[in-house]
Amino acid sequence: MIRLHEGGIWIDRSRPVAFRFDGVEYEGFEGDTLASALLANGVRGGFLSPILGRPRGVMTAGPEEPNAYVEVSEPWFDPIVAATMVELADGLVAESRTGTGRLRPAGTAVNRRVEHRRTHVELLVIGSGHDGLSPAEEAASRGDRVLLVERERDLAGSGTTWRPDGVTYRTRATALGLYDDGYAVVLERAGAVDRIWHVRARDVVLATGGIERTIVFADNDRPGTMLANAADEYLGRFGVLVGPHVVIFTARSPAHTVASTLREAGTDVTVVDVRSDVTGIDTDGVEPLLGWTIAGTEGNGGTDGNGALTAVHLEGPSGERRTIECDALLVSGGWNPDLALWRSIGGGTRFDAGGACFVPTDGPPWLRVVGSAAGEVSAGTPYWFVPAEDYSRHFVDLQRDQTVADVAAALDAGLTSVEHVKRATHIGTAVDQGRTSGVITAEIVNQLLETGPGAQGPSNARPPSLPVSYAALAGPYRGDLLDPVRTTPMHQRHVEAGAVFENVGQWKRPWYLPRAGESMDDAVARECLAVRNGVGVLDATTLGKIEVVGADASVFLDRMYTNRMSNLGVGSIRYGLMLGLDGMVLDDGVAMRVAEDGFFVTTTTTGAAMVLDRFEEWLQTEWSDLRVSCTGVTEQWADVAIAGPRARDVLSAVGTDVDLSNDAFPFMTFRDGTVAGASARIARVSFTGELSYEVMVPGWYGLHVWDAVIAAGEPFGITPYGTETMHVLRAEKGFVIVGQDTDGTVTPFDLGMDRIVNMSKGDFVGRRSLSRSDTSRPGRKQLVGLLPEDRSALLPEGAQLVLEDTGAIPMPMAGHVTSSYRSAALGRPFALAMLENGHALYERTVFVPLLDRTIAATVAEPLFYDREGRRRDG
Amino acid sequence: MLLVPCPWCGPRDEIEFRYGGQAHVAYPTDPDALSDAQWADFLFMRDNPRGAWSERWVHTAGCRRWFNLVRDTSTYEIRGSYRIGEEPPA
Numbered sequence: 002m003i004r005l006h007e008g009g010i011w012i013d014r015s016r017p018v019a020f021r022f023d024g025v026e027y028e029g030f031e032g033d034t035l036a037s038a039l040l041a042n043g044v045r046g047g048f049l050s051p052i053l054g055r056p057r058g059v060m061t062a063g064p065e066e067p068n069a070y071v072e073v074s075e076p077w078f079d080p081i082v083a084a085t086m087v088e089l090a091d092g093l094v095a096e097s098r099t100g101t102g103r104l105r106p107a108g109t110a111v112n113r114r115v116e117h118r119r120t121h122v123e124l125l126v127i128g129s130g131h132d133g134l135s136p137a138e139e140a141a142s143r144g145d146r147v148l149l150v151e152r153e154r155d156l157a158g159s160g161t162t163w164r165p166d167g168v169t170y171r172t173r174a175t176a177l178g179l180y181d182d183g184y185a186v187v188l189e190r191a192g193a194v195d196r197i198w199h200v201r202a203r204d205v206v207l208a209t210g211g212i213e214r215t216i217v218f219a220d221n222d223r224p225g226t227m228l229a230n231a232a233d234e235y236l237g238r239f240g241v242l243v244g245p246h247v248v249i250f251t252a253r254s255p256a257h258t259v260a261s262t263l264r265e266a267g268t269d270v271t272v273v274d275v276r277s278d279v280t281g282i283d284t285d286g287v288e289p290l291l292g293w294t295i296a297g298t299e300g301n302g303g304t305d306g307n308g309a310l311t312a313v314h315l316e317g318p319s320g321e322r323r324t325i326e327c328d329a330l331l332v333s334g335g336w337n338p339d340l341a342l343w344r345s346i347g348g349g350t351r352f353d354a355g356g357a358c359f360v361p362t363d364g365p366p367w368l369r370v371v372g373s374a375a376g377e378v379s380a381g382t383p384y385w386f387v388p389a390e391d392y393s394r395h396f397v398d399l400q401r402d403q404t405v406a407d408v409a410a411a412l413d414a415g416l417t418s419v420e421h422v423k424r425a426t427h428i429g430t431a432v433d434q435g436r437t438s439g440v441i442t443a444e445i446v447n448q449l450l451e452t453g454p455g456a457q458g459p460s461n462a463r464p465p466s467l468p469v470s471y472a473a474l475a476g477p478y479r480g481d482l483l484d485p486v487r488t489t490p491m492h493q494r495h496v497e498a499g500a501v502f503e504n505v506g507q508w509k510r511p512w513y514l515p516r517a518g519e520s521m522d523d524a525v526a527r528e529c530l531a532v533r534n535g536v537g538v539l540d541a542t543t544l545g546k547i548e549v550v551g552a553d554a555s556v557f558l559d560r561m562y563t564n565r566m567s568n569l570g571v572g573s574i575r576y577g578l579m580l581g582l583d584g585m586v587l588d589d590g591v592a593m594r595v596a597e598d599g600f601f602v603t604t605t606t607t608g609a610a611m612v613l614d615r616f617e618e619w620l621q622t623e624w625s626d627l628r629v630s631c632t633g634v635t636e637q638w639a640d641v642a643i644a645g646p647r648a649r650d651v652l653s654a655v656g657t658d659v660d661l662s663n664d665a666f667p668f669m670t671f672r673d674g675t676v677a678g679a680s681a682r683i684a685r686v687s688f689t690g691e692l693s694y695e696v697m698v699p700g701w702y703g704l705h706v707w708d709a710v711i712a713a714g715e716p717f718g719i720t721p722y723g724t725e726t727m728h729v730l731r732a733e734k735g736f737v738i739v740g741q742d743t744d745g746t747v748t749p750f751d752l753g754m755d756r757i758v759n760m761s762k763g764d765f766v767g768r769r770s771l772s773r774s775d776t777s778r779p780g781r782k783q784l785v786g787l788l789p790e791d792r793s794a795l796l797p798e799g800a801q802l803v804l805e806d807t808g809a810i811p812m813p814m815a816g817h818v819t820s821s822y823r824s825a826a827l828g829r830p831f832a833l834a835m836l837e838n839g840h841a842l843y844e845r846t847v848f849v850p851l852l853d854r855t856i857a858a859t860v861a862e863p864l865f866y867d868r869e870g871r872r873r874d875g
Numbered sequence: 876m877l878l879v880p881c882p883w884c885g886p887r888d889e890i891e892f893r894y895g896g897q898a899h900v901a902y903p904t905d906p907d908a909l910s911d912a913q914w915a916d917f918l919f920m921r922d923n924p925r926g927a928w929s930e931r932w933v934h935t936a937g938c939r940r941w942f943n944l945v946r947d948t949s950t951y952e953i954r955g956s957y958r959i960g961e962e963p964p965a
Contacts, residue, residue: 181951182878184888201878201888347950365950582918618895618933621941622959623902769906769914 002243002328004041005266009240011154012037020093022071023047035087035095036062036069037239045328046224046307051100051431052402056300056308058224060399061085062231062238064152064175064467065212065436067399068222070102071095077112077193078105081432081468088154100400100431116196117476122146122169125185125202127176127342129156132372133208134165140204141167148200150174150187152467174198178464179205179342183367188469195473207370209339211378212436214358216250216275216334217386217405217445219297222396225310226298228437229259229333236266243329244268248313250295251275252382256333257282257289271325275384277318292318294387298330335381337440338374341462352455357381359440359458383454385444397445398438400431408445417450419443423460432468435459489542490639490703494711498721506607508543511723521725526825529729531720532689533826536645538710538721541695542703545590545609546638547616549600551629558592558600560624560765561616563749563758569594574669574686577602578749578757579612580767584776586743586752588612591686593671601682605739609635619766638682639703641710644693644730647717649875652676652683652694654713655706659683661694663874677702677709689730690867692875729822732833735786735863742784742819742833748776752784753840753863782816785839786863787832787847794856795830796821796849802836806848806855815847826866833863880956883938895931897921898943925949929963932956 016031022039029038036059048057048068057068062085069084075094081102123145126133141147147168152175174189183205187198213230229249235241247263247270249256260270264285277292299312310330315323337358340350348364353376360376386395392405403426411425428442429435439459447456487507500511515524531537549558555567562577569575571594579588588608593601604612616631643651649661659674666672671684679702687693698706711719737743737752748771749758770776789796802816816836823830842860849856877889903909903917928948933941944956945963955964
């Protein structure tokens with residue numbers, strides 16, 4: 002294996018490049034691949050097989066490489082990549098990898114940029130060559146936008162210098178996957194940039210060419226064993242010559258041409274052709290061994306330990322034996338059209354006896370295969386493996402160390418489908434996607450089952466067609482760009498107040514606001530007591546808000562909510578539950594009637610988009626006769642909730658033109674007016690049980706009104722509180738949180754909310770399901786309260802409940818804890834739970850078995866604080 | 876990724892849409908008149924044909940309108956879309 006003094010269209014001999022492989026310094030040329038540079042330095046082995054630890058070397062010159070995988074750490078990081086696909090860069094550092102890559106070690110810089118681009122074209126051509134360039138030219142001449150992607154660094158491999166005008170060319174660009182309606186994902190590796198192209202094309206042409214096929218024989222995996230075509234490419238592209246003593250093992254005529262090329266360059270070549278009757282080949286006057294096969298190989302197990310090939314054992318047509326010493330064995334069993342993308346999108350194939358390969362049949366109307374990918378290949382011979390007594394070293398998939406014996410074992414086990422053989426042996430599931438093993442495996446199966454060539458084709462191909470990093474696929478969509486972050490107009494004040502935030506959907510909400518030295522429990526207890534005994538303020542902006550307007554708005558809401566909204570007076574508010582068609586609780590909120598034909602509806606923070614979608618779905622698809630329009634206005638309104646016995650005092654001090662007296666402005670009504678000079682809608686609803694005003698103002702006044710409330714509340718000790726305190730306070734009152742206390746299997750009756758369900762008002766969504774046999778059966782899980790008998794024990798949310806503490810495992814489970822908190826007002830922990838037949842079990846003891854102990858708890862009505870509701874009016 | 880022909884906006888990438896299941900499953904005019912089995916049939920049971928079928932989509936990241944389209948379930952080929960209240964393409 003040497004570098005010739007001339008030749009090699011891809012290398013620049015004036016630019017030497019230093020690199021390191023497995024700790025050894027080498028030199029190559031600019032334009033080399035890591036594989037070509039290693040071969041030029043005489044490195045034949047250097048790699049180990051993943052399971053058996055057998056020596057392996059570079060076998061191919063492209064992405065089909067099964068052996069030579071490396072981790073690159075300089076000048077950029079790449080966890081696992083074929084050495085045949087790494088372009089040499091000065092200072093490149095690579096280490097051989099066996100089977101699997103690893104995540105980037107800490108402290109290693111990636112030094113690769115990722116980009117995502119989108120493009121739309123009339124024609125996408127994948128691959129080049131004359132077959133790909135022709136349709137590109139034809140489309141471009143019509144004025145179509147044409148994109149041609151070629152995985153190599155230039156189109157020189159095409160064998161033509163023709164470059165039609167009007168075509169956008171992208172090289173080093175591999176189509177990773179092809180999807181419905183002409184959608185392609187392409188990875189362009191340009192220097193230190195990984196660029197992912199999302200291409201939508203009206204038509205796609207596959208000019209992906211073919212992949213040379215090997216022949217399987219004993220010890221066919223020694224370093225120095227390569228595909229014949231790869232040797233040809235290393236010579237032509239990089240001036241690297243295999244040999245000097247070469248054996249070519251083939252079943253097809255083009256390999257004899259490779260032999261001529263290598264002889265011209267100065268090697269000694271013996272051609273072993275399994276065919277006994279061959280005509281029309283140029284033998285350079287060297288008689289090929291016709292009808293001979295390879296019975297085995299010898300490797301160098303000696304001092305350098307690289308296991309490289311030293312000799313091949315041949316067997317003649319009459320059983321005669323010969324051994325030839327050689328340092329390279331080139332194999333050419335046939336030529337497989339590269340149909341991975343074609344098959345991944347559902348394209349069909351059939352076996353072509355003339356070419357001894359699978360060729361495309363029917364596929365999607367927008368997709369066409371041309372050239373050798375379409376089966377325009379020279380004649381082939383259906384010869385797959387050399388018969389032997391022992392098949393345990395006839396390697397089929399080198400990256401999985403699987404042999405003909407392994408395939409036979411799978412068949413013996415009754416796995417006669419190629420797809421099952423794949424799953425039993427893992428053939429084709431490694432990084433190389435089985436490019437060199439897929440067709441061979443199918444044909445070994447066909448031959449062992451005696452079903453004839455082509456009876457089964459290779460197992461299905463799936464994207465990505467080339468290993469690609471998650472970083473490249475993620476592109477810029479990571480960190481803050483992974484998902485939108487929504488903040489309220491008052492967000493900066495929460496940050497300044499030292500809030501700890503929680504994610505609620507995409508919103509950032511203050512979770513609790515600890516003071517110096519406070520734990521979360523301390524902070525929540527302080528915030529809870531402030532609301533119960535004085536006054537607190539919550540940023541409730543994230544609450545979903547929808548305007549429902551139109552002559553039929555009240556009819557519509559009567560059908561969407563379980564209770565009646567049509568008899569709600571203007572200026573009044575009603576709590577509403579929304580069900581799915583299956584009768585299960587979907588969302589809750591309040592409806593405010595702002596006019597005869599207009600409602601202002603609130604939803605849960607995370608349910609806002611879903612509820613609006615649902616409104617639209619019913620209005621557009623079922624009740625298009627209703628004159629209603631819906632507008633999401635969540636962000637248009639900032640919402641400042643002032644809660645606690647001093648809430649009225651604070652709001653008065655802030656300054657409003659609304660009469661806040663209980664008679665003029667009673668519970669469950671709202672008033673429009675001004676607050677701190679801003680136009681406002683004030684709602685007297687309460688999620689805490691305390692006197693409460695929700696002050697809604699246009700979003701851009703949110704910060705101003707928040708500041709005004711904080712300033713005016715200062716003399717009253719106003720305390721900003723977060724969602725955790727809100728959760729504790731609502732749970733003390735037994736108010737559920739949809740999605741926490743409910744899970745999509747809970748009806749309003751299960752929640753004890755019968756009074757919210759109006760079965761006589763006419764039909765509403767979910768109504769019929771409430772009388773289904775399962776929905777109305779006794780013994781369903783029902784919402785209850787739990788008081789741990791150990792007054793210091795906090796039940797874990799999600800813990801299971803059992804009725805008897807038998808200690809026997811398993812125990813029949815009767816329910817689970819949905820919410821659990823320490824209550825400052827009660828001076829003890831408490832919980833909400835869903836418990837089978839729970840409404841009939843008040844005052845009974847249930848048990849919560851945990852890993853280290855069992856906690857007993859008393860079942861109670863889910864209402865722990867101010868049972869009479871005296872506090873809501875202040 | 877399918878190219879979905881929104882009847883209002885034209886062809887757009889599938890990710891702009893949400894799927895809505897089988898089309899033309901009308902809400903019963905009188906749910907109370909249905910037996911539990913009939914109601915369950917409406918609620919849970921849908922066709923699953925090989926070949927052409929009508930399905931609902933909504934252009935969530937576009938015009939937010941619901942529409943129907945006819946798609947071949949074995950090839951994913953979309954034969955055409957039509958607005959609510961319109962007849963499927965022949």
